[in-house]
Amino acid sequence: MKKLSILFSVALLAIILFMTGCEEDPPPAPVGPTLELSTDAGFVSDTATVAIDEVFKIKLTATKGDSSLSRITVKENGVAISNFDRITFDGFVAQSNPNPLGPGSEDGFTWVIEIKAQSSPDVTNTYSFEVLDNAGLGDEVSVDITSFDPGTPVSEKTMVLLLNQGGPVGTGGLDLHLGVGTGSADPTADIKDNGIDLAKPLAENWIQKISPANSAELRVPATAFKYADIATKEEIEAAFGLGTAITTSAKVANGDQFLVLSEGTYFAIIVTKISVTETDNGDYYEFSVKQ
Numbered sequence: 001m002k003k004l005s006i007l008f009s010v011a012l013l014a015i016i017l018f019m020t021g022c023e024e025d026p027p028p029a030p031v032g033p034t035l036e037l038s039t040d041a042g043f044v045s046d047t048a049t050v051a052i053d054e055v056f057k058i059k060l061t062a063t064k065g066d067s068s069l070s071r072i073t074v075k076e077n078g079v080a081i082s083n084f085d086r087i088t089f090d091g092f093v094a095q096s097n098p099n100p101l102g103p104g105s106e107d108g109f110t111w112v113i114e115i116k117a118q119s120s121p122d123v124t125n126t127y128s129f130e131v132l133d134n135a136g137l138g139d140e141v142s143v144d145i146t147s148f149d150p151g152t153p154v155s156e157k158t159m160v161l162l163l164n165q166g167g168p169v170g171t172g173g174l175d176l177h178l179g180v181g182t183g184s185a186d187p188t189a190d191i192k193d194n195g196i197d198l199a200k201p202l203a204e205n206w207i208q209k210i211s212p213a214n215s216a217e218l219r220v221p222a223t224a225f226k227y228a229d230i231a232t233k234e235e236i237e238a239a240f241g242l243g244t245a246i247t248t249s250a251k252v253a254n255g256d257q258f259l260v261l262s263e264g265t266y267f268a269i270i271v272t273k274i275s276v277t278e279t280d281n282g283d284y285y286e287f288s289v290k291q
Contacts, residue, residue: 031065031136035129041111041278044143045211050117051150055088058143061110067133068106070071073098074113075128081115088114102133137206151232154290158272164206164283166196173213176260176267176289189213191269196281203278210285211248216262219243227257227270230290236266252285269290 037045038059050056062069073080074087080097081087087094090111101109118125128142157179165172165184171191173182184192192213197206212218222242230236240259249258254274260267273286 005133010040011162014081021286022050030067030137030219032135033065033131033133033139034063035131035139035141036061036063036108037141037143039200043290044145047144049148052117052119052121052147055114056145057112057114058110058127058129059110059112060141061103061108062110062131062139064106064133065137067135067137069101069108070106070134071098071100071132072134074115074132076118076165077126078141080127085115098132117145117147119147121147121209124185136238151234154230154233154236154268156288156290158288160287160289161287162191162193162287163212164196164281166206166281169213176262176269176291178266179289187214189261190216190267191218191258193285202280204282208251208274208276208283209249210252210258216260218244218247218249219245219259219261220249220258221259221268225257225259227268227288230268233266233291236268236290240266251267257279265291 014134018259037043038061039045041060043057043059045058054290060182068126072089074097075081082097084094084097087097089099090113115127115130124144124146126142126144128140130140132137132138160174160179161181162174163171163181170183170196171181171183172190174185174191175182175186175188182189182274184195188212191210194207197207198205210218219240221239225239232238235257240261243259250276252271254271256271258269258270268290269287271285272288275284275286
């Protein structure tokens, strides 16, 4: 009997294994869409630093899986952006978000998407891009954008002249606000030339020094200061705070730099030319001025 029981058990096991082997394999899992961010120049693919309110671009390629693509959503920190004016889908301002995908995009697409960054500086926001298909399957990619305040752009005047105070009446002063010459004692003058040394002959009597005029403040910038690098008003103000106040400059040379505060406006100045005349007092400095 024991032998028959063993044989019965072996036979039963064989039947179970046979029946198990005859079961059908489960159907394959449905394949969803995929998204890919381009790393081409000019497009954000990972992280970027962008000026506040500036538009940044991503290039997105979507490939469908088993089902046609149905919609795309652009999110900011996980929430769909509701201000459609901030989003451009491949050259067209968004009319909705999520945005439906019509014929021509249902099987896949490569789009340039433009987004206007936030207005708050020193904040990092995550922008994600999600595509879904008709089966409800989707894929998502994202980038991190840190915004910064670029400051207020400067305006610049070039070939601004300050004449020798020892010349004709009405010379020797400079109104930096307008970039025009004045008399050295004129109430609109911000800086003035220090005139001539009467004890010296005409060919070498120009003192060639400048001073602040009226209530203006004149400073020599710190050694790290470079006029050419100044792009914002805030940079001029910051440089002024680090500068050294003077009442009279050393003898002015071509390339010298100065900072001026007058009536609440900050100026950066660089000497671009010095013209010395030997037969009269028509000498002058030529400046470029940023404010």
